[in-house]
Amino acid sequence: MKCAICGKEIEEAFLEKIKGTIVKIKVGEKNAEHYVCDGCQKKYREKLKEKLEKSL
Numbered sequence: 001m002k003c004a005i006c007g008k009e010i011e012e013a014f015l016e017k018i019k020g021t022i023v024k025i026k027v028g029e030k031n032a033e034h035y036v037c038d039g040c041q042k043k044y045r046e047k048l049k050e051k052l053e054k055s056l
């Protein structure tokens, strides 16, 4: 899968874990899952969700 912010391919670690995070954003009545890479996660930290919502 690709990072929702920078578009970089996210590496997968073992046991289906990814090098990054999954951010859930509510769209209407359901939660949409967005993958974010390690780099962007570190870069935006607590602003991650906010940044993601703007970039969608």
Ligand SMILES: [Zn+2]
Pocket: 003, 004, 005, 006, 007, 008, 036, 037, 038, 039, 040, 041
């Ligand atoms: Zn990224």
